[in-house]
Amino acid sequence: MTKINRRALLKSTAGASGLALAGSMLGTPLIAQTRSLKVGSYGGYFEDSFKSFVYPAFTEATGIEIESVTQPNSSDWLVTMQQATAAGTVPADVSLYARDALIKASRIGGLLAPLETKNMKASENLDGYFVFEDTTGVIGVGAMSWFTSMVINPEYVETPPASWAEFWDTGQYESSLGISKLHNSNFLDIVAATFFEGEATFASNDGIVALVEKARELKANTALWWSAESQMEQAMKNGDVIGGMYYHDVAQLMAADGFSILSHFPKEGNPQGYGSWCLSTLSEKKAEAEEFINFSSDPATQALMSRMIGTAPLVDKSKTDLTDEEFAAVSGTPAIQPAYEAYLDNETFIKETWDTMLGTS
Template sequence: MSDPQIGRRALLRGAGGLAALAAVPSLAACGTGTSRASSGSAKGGGKSVVVRDSGGAYGQTLQKAIYTPFTQETGINVEVTNLQGTQMLAQIKQGRPQFDLINNSMKELVKYANQDGLEKLDRDRIKSLTSAQIPDSQITEYAVAHSFYAQCMAYRTDAFGGKKPETWADFWDTQAFKGSRSMCNPDADLPELEFALLADGVPMDKLYPLDVDRAFKVLSRLRSDIKKFWDSGPLPGVLLSRQEVTMSTIWHGRIADLTKQNVPVAAQLNGARRQFSGFSIPKGAAHVDTAYQLLDYSLRPEVQAAVAKAYPSNPSSPVAYDKLTKEERNALAGAPQYYDKGFDADINWWIKNEAAVSKRWLEWARG
């Protein structure tokens, strides 16, 4: 995935479904770009671990910030595969997963757990949970979150005569904040029902279960002002840069790209939606011990901070933000001053309802 945001929909959905359990060839035959870090010291005694991540720029960051220094510290070789969800689950069902640690969205990991595809985690083997102060809300029986991304509002700072939109109600107010809007297509991310409900006055802590009918009524009020539904990470920035829209929903990490290009844009993180990525160990993993070692290493606050310095992801560890400069910290949606302004997507609700909501969204958008 060459997209700087990892090809976010691919990260969120894995292969986009878990039902097709076809036989899968070996790692090498899959064309996964398997790589090895240098062996460093001999402490690992020739041991290895295979980790699945999504590749691309994100994978390059993980290689630099996690895999190579892990090998240098432990001597354990790290191999990387970019297998997709159906391939991984097929191997697990066959009892021969060719990977030991999965790095994927927490939503996908819940799906794998529901398919009996993951080992229950032994928290006593993950010492970094304590030192990193990972919140209990980001830990399940089968997975632990290492980072998140935030979906929020971006607006042109030169469009409203010095006024700044503060809430999702302002996003819907095209009289006070004139201009066209852009929102995401389900091909890019989860439908943005939460933003519509927040705009209609639903408190952030009362969003779930989502009132789908109410959300679509609110979306319909804005439908004629939505110029385009974005289906890729760069598109909101393009629309804002060309002044085709004055406001758009966006993945917060994209804001830095725009400001570097001197586009007059800013983010509003009130009501931002967070979605987490995490680690799990597949059932039948061949190298469970080294998988725990890599998982534990990856969650260290200083390691999470190293990833955040190189890539626009937000550490799950509150301690990691203390290891960033003020400038680095303030550029992240996870910074202490922003965190309480947003909310965590209820992935269990979305797992049950995403297909039906997305189908309804497509009918509504065509409407």
């Protein structure tokens, strides 16, 4: 999510109209109260945008003041919250957790308080996948999402591939693709969705080996195994690669700046990551937190975040007033759901098998 702060598309929409929309659709201000809530979100442009657009709209609709708390990536924040909980402190009442960090927090236990869905009726707009429940109850409700997508240079590839499988065609793509070199970058999820049984393929070591061996077949077509976003960006701009995998939002910004790049959703879809709002077990602001999460789940707020932050909505487009162009700028269908639990449970084997493949011919 560190890439989200680069979203220049914030500049393309009038903030006042988005704020007015959220206020009008999500309720009128309540009688003045001394209620407040500390909300953690990724820093930089991302947090600034929440402070400028989302939090004021929430306060206007509910009277609850938001104190913004800067949090790092989900994994580091999980460690921070573990230490804080042990010390009896609450850095933030509500925080953002990516799904892998949410699963870890659930397994650790005692960090996240269960939420009452009856107090968050708007969360019914979300697909059940984005409402995370463990033995204690619902401990995470989806906030927003992002995609890693297929990209091509339309100057060299006239017809966007109908399937990821076309990238394995050496006749067209020999030494011309850019693929992430990280074992957990979701490329194996793409392979699983394209050639195997999806997430179920990760259930055994044999399945993981089969995924990696299929990825090995793409080595002849891969000119760049990138580990940093900037590497793929420059390779696309220079014409060193004509396709591969990249971040949907950044590709859209590059295209808006005049570079020849197209972010495309093939028939298998693109991997979708997402963040969830979660409540600290030590927080005394459960009622306020549920109001905030309910507000966040409303289609009007989801559309506001898409316009002003550049995140993909977690509600169906038909429930929002997003235009086709606005929706395409941040989202698409279908979505590939990464094998989060497999990456956590079998991380060492997956990483070693993947790294060995990269290091051998």
